[in-house]
Amino acid sequence: MTKDVFFKNFEHHLLIGSPKREEILAELKTHFDELGMDDPMVLGDPKALARKYNRTHLGLVYSPVRLFAIPVVVSAVIYLINFLAERLTMNVSRIVEGQEILDLTQPTYFMGTMMKGWLLLIPFLVVILVAKSLARWMHPLSWFFRILVWSFFCMKGVFLAIVLPHLGIGYAYDFLEIFMGGSVMALLFCLAFFAVGSFTIMLATPVWKMPRKRFQRRLIYELLLYGISGAFLSWYGRFISTILFVPYDATDVEVIPQQGTFMRDFNDFFSFGAGQNLLSYVMAALFLWMIVRRIVLYRKLLSRCDGPHTAGS
Amino acid sequence: MNKELLKGNSELIILSSLARRPMHGYALSEWIKEQMPESFKFGVGMIYPLLHRLEQKKLIKGEWRSVEGLERRVYSLTKQGKKILEAKKVEWKMFHSLVIKIVNQPS
Numbered sequence: 001m002t003k004d005v006f007f008k009n010f011e012h013h014l015l016i017g018s019p020k021r022e023e024i025l026a027e028l029k030t031h032f033d034e035l036g037m038d039d040p041m042v043l044g045d046p047k048a049l050a051r052k053y054n055r056t057h058l059g060l061v062y063s064p065v066r067l068f069a070i071p072v073v074v075s076a077v078i079y080l081i082n083f084l085a086e087r088l089t090m091n092v093s094r095i096v097e098g099q100e101i102l103d104l105t106q107p108t109y110f111m112g113t114m115m116k117g118w119l120l121l122i123p124f125l126v127v128i129l130v131a132k133s134l135a136r137w138m139h140p141l142s143w144f145f146r147i148l149v150w151s152f153f154c155m156k157g158v159f160l161a162i163v164l165p166h167l168g169i170g171y172a173y174d175f176l177e178i179f180m181g182g183s184v185m186a187l188l189f190c191l192a193f194f195a196v197g198s199f200t201i202m203l204a205t206p207v208w209k210m211p212r213k214r215f216q217r218r219l220i221y222e223l224l225l226y227g228i229s230g231a232f233l234s235w236y237g238r239f240i241s242t243i244l245f246v247p248y249d250a251t252d253v254e255v256i257p258q259q260g261t262f263m264r265d266f267n268d269f270f271s272f273g274a275g276q277n278l279l280s281y282v283m284a285a286l287f288l289w290m291i292v293r294r295i296v297l298y299r300k301l302l303s304r305c306d307g308p309h310t311a312g313s
Numbered sequence: 314m315n316k317e318l319l320k321g322n323s324e325l326i327i328l329s330s331l332a333r334r335p336m337h338g339y340a341l342s343e344w345i346k347e348q349m350p351e352s353f354k355f356g357v358g359m360i361y362p363l364l365h366r367l368e369q370k371k372l373i374k375g376e377w378r379s380v381e382g383l384e385r386r387v388y389s390l391t392k393q394g395k396k397i398l399e400a401k402k403v404e405w406k407m408f409h410s411l412v413i414k415i416v417n418q419p420s
Binding site for chain 2: 048
């Protein structure tokens with residue numbers, strides 16, 4: 001295999017987009033420039049090498065198969081749980097006009113839930129297909145996917161809400177709403193605006209040397225993607241909490257665990273006062289910590305921006 | 314030679330090599346080749362992804378520099394990398410002495 005063939009194959013299998021892509025190719029090129037021969041033993045397998053790079057830089061979604069497999073496996077698990085749920089009925093208590101009553105959950109509700117679950121996956125799959133059709137992922141897009149997949153897994157509440165009734169401990173709508181309810185999301189939005197503002201100020205102030213154009217562009221991409229994915233994540237969360245988990249009879253009832261159970265106490269704790277405040281603070285602290293980490297990272301990167309990344313530019 | 318043996322210690326080898334002096338990928342592979350017997354193959358397929366992984370972990374940093382008139386991505390240890398290297402060395406020495414002790418037991 002000649003160097004040209006190696007590079008062609010390597011480029012084909014390398015899924016990482018610019019600017020990292022150019023850097024990887026430039027670095028490998030410098031290596032092969034040193035080698036004076038086209039020895040296949042020296043060059044190795046371009047596909048295997050590209051896969052290693054993909055795994056390092058794209059993480060969980062390093063291959064298209066993995067990217068497809070994740071939502072499919074998650075959906076299959078949800079389907080299985082719902083399939084079992086259809087064959088089981090359970091007691092749940094709910095409040096109608098201030099009075100707690102006992103009711104049976106209808107199997108059709110679970111079918112409806114499942115269908116809504118699939119509908120929620122459609123935009124996710126469409127985005128993947130569009131990206132695949134681009135033949136090669138752009139670096140920011142791959143980051144968008146990572147955030148998307150990560151956020152998907154963060155929806156542990158989805159599983160909680162489906163699994164908890166089977167354990168006889170009621171419905172987890174309230175539990176979910178704490179994470180996705182208006183007050184917390186509003187707070188997160190404020191923090192997101194604060195983050196974007198901070199980054200903008202960092203870029204505009206002359207404390208650091210201005211980075212090169214390509215690096216600036218990369219920062220702007222990241223800021224945009226953080227903003228868009230943040231908005232998408234909150235929309236996605238709200239969508240799930242308000243559509244996927246509306247009570248099955250479509251009236252404004254609240255289904256809660258039965259009184260005297262551990263989950264009821266747990267629910268009460270997080271639904272009112274101290275528990276809810278505690279969670280809000282924890283969420284806010286986590287988000288702040290993420291932002292601070294990001295700012296520290298950008299400070300470091302920007303302070304180093306007096307000359308790197310000359311190759312491939 | 315067992316491939317896994319090399320794989321399991323590849324990070325230590327790279328970090329130790331870069332602790333001597335900052336090097337670009339090719340120089341690093343050549344230097345390791347000189348130090349190791351032929352049966353230990355430390356090729357391109359292993360070195361570069363490993364360098365990128367270590368860079369992601371912030372144990373090393375890569376910078377484009379001019380080396381002998383050519384642009385090369387030169388890697389050097391970070392503070393964190395130096396710390397981890399020391400810890401890995403201690404771990405390796407302990408493991409090594411333990412294996413020697415067991416292997417040298419009279420049968």
